[in-house]
Amino acid sequence: MTNLIPEPVALPSWAEMSDLDKGAALLHLHKREYEGAGYAVENYPVKYFDDPRLTSLERRAACRHAASFAREADGLPDAEYTRLYDLALEEPDRRCLWAARDENRVVPTETREYAVELLTVSWPEYQPNADRSGWALLARDEPGGEWREVPFKTATADA
Numbered sequence: 001m002t003n004l005i006p007e008p009v010a011l012p013s014w015a016e017m018s019d020l021d022k023g024a025a026l027l028h029l030h031k032r033e034y035e036g037a038g039y040a041v042e043n044y045p046v047k048y049f050d051d052p053r054l055t056s057l058e059r060r061a062a063c064r065h066a067a068s069f070a071r072e073a074d075g076l077p078d079a080e081y082t083r084l085y086d087l088a089l090e091e092p093d094r095r096c097l098w099a100a101r102d103e104n105r106v107v108p109t110e111t112r113e114y115a116v117e118l119l120t121v122s123w124p125e126y127q128p129n130a131d132r133s134g135w136a137l138l139a140r141d142e143p144g145g146e147w148r149e150v151p152f153k154t155a156t157a158d159a
Contacts, residue, residue, distance in 0.1 A: 009053050011065055014072040020049040023088025025066035026081065029073050037067070049091055099138040099147060103131060106138065106147065116152055 014022065028046035035044070041059065046066040048054035057065065073081065096108035100118040109115040115137055123135070138147040 011053055011057075012051055014069050017054075018050040019084055020088055020091055021051055021054055022069075023084040023086070023091075024048050025069050026073055026085045027088050028063060028066040029070055030085070032067060047092075049088070095143040097140055097143070101134065101136045101138055101147075102127070103134040112137070112139070119152075 012021075017025070024046050025048075028040060028044060031040035031044040041063045045059040046062045048057070048062060054062065054065065076084070093108040096110055098110070098112045098115045099106050099108045100115040100123070101107075102123055107115075107118060109118070119135055119137060123130070124132075136149045137152045139150045140147050
């Protein structure tokens, strides 16, 4: 007879987690501390990056896992806490392959379509008199790679 109940997966300990996954746990723990556990679980669930056992967890299970490391987080030196926290905070943008650039900033996006929407709809609406000469659609070939300008047509250019 086949066992229909899957064997429980052993989740990694703090020492076994990558720096990115530790940082993800710290981001969630920070929100739990300042916003409350329930609010943090619903609005700021932990999003692990590396370990497939963690990235595949359901939201509440992932948050419980992160919460189990409160003692480890409290014991970190300030510089190490900041390093891990910032690493995880910046990782989603580092993984983006598309971005929109205006005269003041580069905004990484997950899709080309959203970057084009920023350039053609959102920013013009909020910055109607802006000098758009520096605005550009950007792309890169790999996460963390160098940005390059990519041509695109606007609705007005197509008319």
